Amino acid sequence: MNKDCIDAKLSVRSLVEFVYRYGDLNNEFVSSNSAIEGTKIHKTVQKEYEQEHKEKNEVFSKEVPIKDTFNYKNLNIYLEGRIDGVISKDNYGEILEIKSTSRDMLSIEAYNELHIAQAKIYGYMYSxxxxxxxxLIRIIYVNRDTLQSKDFVESFSIDSLYDFFYSTIEKYYKFLILDYNFKKLRDSSIKDLTxxxxxYRPHQxxxxxxxxxxxxxxxxxFLEAPTGIGKTISTLFPSIKALGEKLGxxxxxxxxxxxTKDIAEKTITLLREQNLKIKTLTLTAKEKICFQETANCDPNLCKFAKGHYDRANKAILDIITNEENINKDIVCQYANKHNVCPFEISLDLISYCDLIICDYNYxxxxxxxxxxxxxEKKNENIILVDEAHNLVERARDMYSSSLLKSEFLNLKKLIKNEDYSLYKKLDKVNNVMIEIRKYNEETNFYIFEKVPPDLIKYLGIVFDGMAIYLAKDNIKFKDNVLDLYFKVxxxxxxxxxxxxxxxxYSERAGSELNINLFCINPSSALKTPFKNAISTILxxxxxxxxxxxxxxxSFEDGDYNMTLPSPFNINNREVIIANDVSTKYAKRQSNYNRACTYIDNVLNSKKGNYMVFFPSYQYMKDIYKxxxxxxxxTNILLQESSMTENARLEFLNKFNENNVVGFCVLGGVFAEGIDLKGDKLIGSIIVGVGLPKISLRQNLIKNHFDNTKGVGFHYAYTFPGINKVIQAxxxxxxNDTDKGIIFLIDERFSTELYQSLFPKHFFPQKIINNPSSAKNIIKNFFI
Known part of the structure; x- marks a missing residue:
C-alpha cells in the first residue's frame, strides 16, 4: 500500500447512496417503524434461508461483516459494510440483499438501481x-404487511464487478479529493493562524x-463571561486550532x-482576513429558505423537488469548488442555478464544511x-453553545410532548367511512382519554404517578394503524392523518x-383534555447529544x-466551569436601585405612578437613548399609557408582541437617532443579543425582577425542585428572572469606551437574596428611595 496516499474511510451504504441517488424529492410517507419492521423481515428471510441451505449442505451466513482496503490514484480507501446474507459452497458464492417495502409485489417489475449497486459493491468485495x-446476486423484496416476496437474480463476473466498483469510486473521487485538498489548505492556514x-483582553x-x-x-x-471578554472569538479561535490538530x-x-449567528459569521470573516481557509455553512430553517410560499416537497407542485437528486451532486460539487462562506444567499443562488431544493442541498453540504452555524434544534x-x-459511531464534532442560558427552556420544550383528545375525536369522524379499522383504533384512544378525563372532575389538572399504561398501549396500536393507512395509495385526509401520526x-x-x-399531567377545559409529558429537568435528555460530541463548550x-x-x-464529573469578571472599567457604569417601588402583582397598580416618576427623572437627567424593560406586555402598556x-x-417606541424581522430592524435603527426611548419586555428579542454601542444607548432601566408568569408549568417545576432540592421557587422563578435582568x-x-447607567426599580433588588445573585460588575451600587436622588446621581455620573 502506498504510504503517500490519502486515507478515506467509507461505508458501502453511504458511498452507494451518494453516488447513485436519483429522482425526486418527495413528501411520501415513510413509517418511523420501517427500520424495525425491516429488521424483523430480514430475520424472517434469513431464518428461512438458513433452514433451506442447511438441508442442501450449503453454508448460509447472515449479517456478514466485510471490509477491505483499496488503492485508487492517490487514495487509500477503507471500505466496510454488512451483507444481509451469503450462500457459499466450494467456488460458489451468492449475495443476498433483502429490502422491505410497502409496495405490492405485482408493481415491482425491476430492482432499484441503488439496491443492485450496493449488492454489486458487496459482490466485488466478496469475490x-x-x-x-x-x-450470483439476489435482490429480495418483501411486503411489510403481507410478507409476500419477489426475487431478482443476476450473475456477475469479477471483471464486470471490478469495472463497476472503480467507476463508482471515480464518481466519488472528485468529491473526496476536493475535500481533502481543501482540508490540507485549511490545516496549513490554521497552523499559521494567530x-x-x-x-488579548483581560482574561481572554x-x-x-x-x-x-x-x-x-x-x-x-460551562463558561460565564460578561460582555466585552470576546466570547465568540475566544471560543471559535481555539476550536479552529483544535481542528488543525485533528482533535475534531x-x-x-x-x-x-x-x-448571534451574525456575530459568529463576522468573527469568521475577521479570521479569514488573517488568511484562514475554512468552509463555513449557515443553516437556515426550511420555511425561511424554501422558494415556495409554503414548504411542500411534492414533486408535482415544486419544480425544485422534481428530479432534485438527478442534479444534487452537480450542485454540491459546484458550491464546494467555488465557495467558502456558504450562507443563505449563496445556497439560494446555487439552488436556483441547478434547480434543486435549497434546504436539502444545505444539509448535504454539512459533510464538506468545517464550521456549521445553526439553531440548537439541529x-x-x-x-x-x-x-x-x-x-456514537461518528463522534467527531465540537459543539459551541452560544447564549447557553437559553438552552434550559429550549430543552424543556424539545423534550416535552402533549396530545389533545379532540385530535383523535376529529380524525375518527373524518376517517370512519375510509378505514373502519383505523376508526376503531382512534375510537379506543378517545375512550381511554375519556377515562383519564374523569381524574380531572374536581380540578382542571391532575398529576399522574406514572404515564397511564392503557394510553401508551393504544397509542402504539393507533400509531401502527396510521402507518398502514398512510402507506396506501390515493388516500383521503392524508395531511390530517400525517399530522396526528407525527404527534403520536x-x-x-x-x-x-x-x-x-x-x-x-392532564389538563381539562370543558370536554377537551390535554395529556402532557413535561420535561422538568432536561439534564438526562441532554446527555445523549453531549455524549455524541467530542466536546461541548456552553x-x-x-x-x-x-x-x-x-x-x-448535564454537568458531569470531570467537566469544567469558569466564571470571569467584566473587563470594563467599573467607573464607566452606574448601578442604581430604587427600593421603594413594588412590582409584585398585588401592589403593581398602586405603584405605577411612582415607577413612572423614577423613569421620568432618569430620562430627564441626561438626554439620550434609553431602553426600559418591563416584566410583561400588559405592565409595559399600562406604563406607556x-x-x-x-x-x-412622544418619543417612546413600543415593542409589539409579534414583530417581523423587518419591524425589529426598524425598531433598532431608530436608535441611530437621538433621544429615543424603547419600551421592551424582559426576556424578549431586544433584551439580549443586540449591540447598541456608544451614544446609541446610554441607559437600561429595568422594572421588576423578571419572574416568569405564575403558571401550572412553573409551579410544577417549583414543586419538583422543592421535593428534590428544597429550592423550588428559586429554580422556577427567581433564577430565570434574574437572568433576564442581567441580560437586559x-x-x-x-465596549471599553461606552458609558451608561443601569437603573433597577423594585424593592427586592436591595434584599440579601438578590444582592447575592448579582454579578461582581453590578457593584458598587447606589440604593435610593427618592426619585429626585436619581437625577442628582445621574447628572454627576455623566459630568
Whole structure:
C-alpha cells in the first residue's frame, strides 16, 4: 500500500447512496417503524434461508461483516459494510440483499438501481476476498404487511464487478479529493493562524486556553463571561486550532437567535482576513429558505423537488469548488442555478464544511436533529453553545410532548367511512382519554404517578394503524392523518426517555383534555447529544447561579466551569436601585405612578437613548399609557408582541437617532443579543425582577425542585428572572469606551437574596428611595 496516499474511510451504504441517488424529492410517507419492521423481515428471510441451505449442505451466513482496503490514484480507501446474507459452497458464492417495502409485489417489475449497486459493491468485495470468478446476486423484496416476496437474480463476473466498483469510486473521487485538498489548505492556514488582535483582553487568553484544553480532554465547559471578554472569538479561535490538530472533524456553532449567528459569521470573516481557509455553512430553517410560499416537497407542485437528486451532486460539487462562506444567499443562488431544493442541498453540504452555524434544534431536538452527524459511531464534532442560558427552556420544550383528545375525536369522524379499522383504533384512544378525563372532575389538572399504561398501549396500536393507512395509495385526509401520526410518534419517543425528571399531567377545559409529558429537568435528555460530541463548550454572559445551570444542563464529573469578571472599567457604569417601588402583582397598580416618576427623572437627567424593560406586555402598556398621557412623552417606541424581522430592524435603527426611548419586555428579542454601542444607548432601566408568569408549568417545576432540592421557587422563578435582568442590563456597556447607567426599580433588588445573585460588575451600587436622588446621581455620573 502506498504510504503517500490519502486515507478515506467509507461505508458501502453511504458511498452507494451518494453516488447513485436519483429522482425526486418527495413528501411520501415513510413509517418511523420501517427500520424495525425491516429488521424483523430480514430475520424472517434469513431464518428461512438458513433452514433451506442447511438441508442442501450449503453454508448460509447472515449479517456478514466485510471490509477491505483499496488503492485508487492517490487514495487509500477503507471500505466496510454488512451483507444481509451469503450462500457459499466450494467456488460458489451468492449475495443476498433483502429490502422491505410497502409496495405490492405485482408493481415491482425491476430492482432499484441503488439496491443492485450496493449488492454489486458487496459482490466485488466478496469475490475479491475469496478469489471467485463470478458471483450470483439476489435482490429480495418483501411486503411489510403481507410478507409476500419477489426475487431478482443476476450473475456477475469479477471483471464486470471490478469495472463497476472503480467507476463508482471515480464518481466519488472528485468529491473526496476536493475535500481533502481543501482540508490540507485549511490545516496549513490554521497552523499559521494567530489571534486577530494585537493584544488579548483581560482574561481572554486564559479563556481561549481553557476552551482548547476542554476539547483536548473531551469534556464540557460551562463558561460565564460578561460582555466585552470576546466570547465568540475566544471560543471559535481555539476550536479552529483544535481542528488543525485533528482533535475534531467539524465545529457546530449553535445559536438561539439570529443575531448571534451574525456575530459568529463576522468573527469568521475577521479570521479569514488573517488568511484562514475554512468552509463555513449557515443553516437556515426550511420555511425561511424554501422558494415556495409554503414548504411542500411534492414533486408535482415544486419544480425544485422534481428530479432534485438527478442534479444534487452537480450542485454540491459546484458550491464546494467555488465557495467558502456558504450562507443563505449563496445556497439560494446555487439552488436556483441547478434547480434543486435549497434546504436539502444545505444539509448535504454539512459533510464538506468545517464550521456549521445553526439553531440548537439541529443537535438537540429529537424530531429534526442531524442524526447522521451525531451518533456514537461518528463522534467527531465540537459543539459551541452560544447564549447557553437559553438552552434550559429550549430543552424543556424539545423534550416535552402533549396530545389533545379532540385530535383523535376529529380524525375518527373524518376517517370512519375510509378505514373502519383505523376508526376503531382512534375510537379506543378517545375512550381511554375519556377515562383519564374523569381524574380531572374536581380540578382542571391532575398529576399522574406514572404515564397511564392503557394510553401508551393504544397509542402504539393507533400509531401502527396510521402507518398502514398512510402507506396506501390515493388516500383521503392524508395531511390530517400525517399530522396526528407525527404527534403520536413524538409523544411515544418522549415516553421512551420518560424518567424521574419528568411529570405526566392532564389538563381539562370543558370536554377537551390535554395529556402532557413535561420535561422538568432536561439534564438526562441532554446527555445523549453531549455524549455524541467530542466536546461541548456552553457559554453565556449570564450563567448564574452556575450550579443551577450545571444541574439542568448535564454537568458531569470531570467537566469544567469558569466564571470571569467584566473587563470594563467599573467607573464607566452606574448601578442604581430604587427600593421603594413594588412590582409584585398585588401592589403593581398602586405603584405605577411612582415607577413612572423614577423613569421620568432618569430620562430627564441626561438626554439620550434609553431602553426600559418591563416584566410583561400588559405592565409595559399600562406604563406607556401613563407616560404618554400624564407625562406627555412622544418619543417612546413600543415593542409589539409579534414583530417581523423587518419591524425589529426598524425598531433598532431608530436608535441611530437621538433621544429615543424603547419600551421592551424582559426576556424578549431586544433584551439580549443586540449591540447598541456608544451614544446609541446610554441607559437600561429595568422594572421588576423578571419572574416568569405564575403558571401550572412553573409551579410544577417549583414543586419538583422543592421535593428534590428544597429550592423550588428559586429554580422556577427567581433564577430565570434574574437572568433576564442581567441580560437586559448588559445592553448598555458594550465596549471599553461606552458609558451608561443601569437603573433597577423594585424593592427586592436591595434584599440579601438578590444582592447575592448579582454579578461582581453590578457593584458598587447606589440604593435610593427618592426619585429626585436619581437625577442628582445621574447628572454627576455623566459630568
Amino acid at each position: 475479491k476476498l475469496y478469489n471467485l470468478k463470478d458471483i 489571534f486577530p488582535f494585537k493584544e 487568553r486564559e479563556l481561549s486556553v481553557t476552551v482548547y484544553k476542554t476539547i483536548q480532554h473531551n469534556k464540557k465547559l 472533524n467539524r465545529i457546530f456553532y449553535l445559536t438561539a437567535k439570529g443575531s 443537535v438537540f431536538d429529537m424530531k429534526v436533529s442531524l442524526k447522521t452527524y451525531f451518533n 410518534n413524538d409523544f411515544l419517543k418522549i415516553y421512551d426517555i420518560f424518567d424521574e425528571n419528568y411529570i405526566c 457559554f453565556s454572559a449570564t450563567l448564574s447561579p452556575m450550579n443551577y445551570y450545571k444541574e439542568l444542563l 401613563i407616560m404618554t398621557e400624564e407625562f406627555s412623552y 442590563a448588559g445592553r448598555v456597556i458594550r
